[in-house]
Amino acid sequence: MxxxxxxxxxxxxxxxxxxEQKATEVAAGAGLAEDEQYQVAxxxxxxxxxxxxxxxxxxxxxxxxxxxxxxxxxxxITITDQGKGLDPESLPDPLAPENLMKGSGxxxxxxxxxxxxxxxxxxxxxxxxxxxxxxxRNAANAKEEEAQ
Amino acid sequence: xxxKATNRQVDGVAVVDMSGRITLGEGSVxxxxxxxxxxxxxxxxILLNLGDVTYIDSSGIGELVSAFTAVRREGGELKLLNxxxxxxxxxxxxxxxxxxDIKDDEATAIKAFGK
Numbered sequence: 001m002x003x004x005x006x007x008x009x010x011x012x013x014x015x016x017x018x019x020e021q022k023a024t025e026v027a028a029g030a031g032l033a034e035d036e037q038y039q040v041a042x043x044x045x046x047x048x049x050x051x052x053x054x055x056x057x058x059x060x061x062x063x064x065x066x067x068x069x070x071x072x073x074x075x076x077i078t079i080t081d082q083g084k085g086l087d088p089e090s091l092p093d094p095l096a097p098e099n100l101m102k103g104s105g106x107x108x109x110x111x112x113x114x115x116x117x118x119x120x121x122x123x124x125x126x127x128x129x130x131x132x133x134x135x136x137r138n139a140a141n142a143k144e145e146e147a148q
Numbered sequence: 149x150x151x152k153a154t155n156r157q158v159d160g161v162a163v164v165d166m167s168g169r170i171t172l173g174e175g176s177v178x179x180x181x182x183x184x185x186x187x188x189x190x191x192x193x194i195l196l197n198l199g200d201v202t203y204i205d206s207s208g209i210g211e212l213v214s215a216f217t218a219v220r221r222e223g224g225e226l227k228l229l230n231x232x233x234x235x236x237x238x239x240x241x242x243x244x245x246x247x248x249d250i251k252d253d254e255a256t257a258i259k260a261f262g263k
Contacts, residue, residue: 013173038234046206049172095243103214106206106242113241 006067011056011081019066020045023077026068030075030135039114040075040133046107047079047129055083055127070135074116077131086127088120151175151201153182161258162191163229167200170208179208183215183226192224193261197254199230204238216248225249229257 007022009015023044027037048066056062062082069076092099094106112118117132151168164182169175186194196215204212212228219226227249231239239245251257 016172042205045171049205049207053172100243100247101213101217103210104207106209110206110238110241 002071004069011052016048019048030070043111043114051081055081073136075133080128082126085122151178161193163195165197169203171205172207176211179211194226197229
């Protein structure tokens with residue numbers, strides 16, 4: 001059974017806090033453990049910050065959309081902005097020695113570290129970021145395979 | 149919960165007790181202003197007590213790095229104290245755990261300055 005809910009939000013930090021809080025609720029509802037709820041909420045927060053700050057650049061005329069979808073075996077969260085687009089290939093590696101001491105550039109890295117799958121698509125204009133965390137049977141199988 | 153930072157002096161070290169969330173916006177600004185103020189007043193030994201910091205995002209991590217480099221640029225030292233598991237894990241993932249001097253005991257941290 002699939003449940004989907006989506007919100008259209010203003011490009012503000014208050015909206016970022018709202019989507020983070022909602023992500024925690026949805027992750028808990030999907031049966032994820034507390035650690036995983038934190039990871040999902042952090043990834044959603046980082047993606048929302050990117051949408052508001054780098055995508056829409058706090059433009060009051062631009063909105064971003066967050067859709068939370070729970071399926072039988074996954075939690076899928078999609079964040080779409082109306083910005084100028086993002087080329088994921090162009091992002092510097094924050095672990096490279098020359099970038100390690102930089103004051104920014106870790107958002108997408110943390111998203112990838114905390115989610116099972118991350119898809120970034122240029123929607124011309126705008127960017128759509130899809131975050132997937134496996135839940136239920138598939139997640140259990142994946143963990144079992146990992147342990148073997 | 150918003151971020152709070154309270155300063156105290158212990159044996160020539162500025163200890164900053166921080167609590168709440170260090171995230172983009174208010175939390176990061178409080179940290180930046182606190183460090184700038186301490187450097188401006190001539191403090192070169194700064195110990196950030198993160199024991200009551202419940203959450204840090206990528207912006208907060210960036211602000212910690214900026215604080216570290218700002219203090220070092222002035223010939224000073226910045227150390228971190230009492231990391232929660234979440235913050236500890238974040239610094240490990242981002243390979244910053246070995247960059248910062250991290251302590252879990254205040255007295256030991258104070259003694260470690262200037263050596």
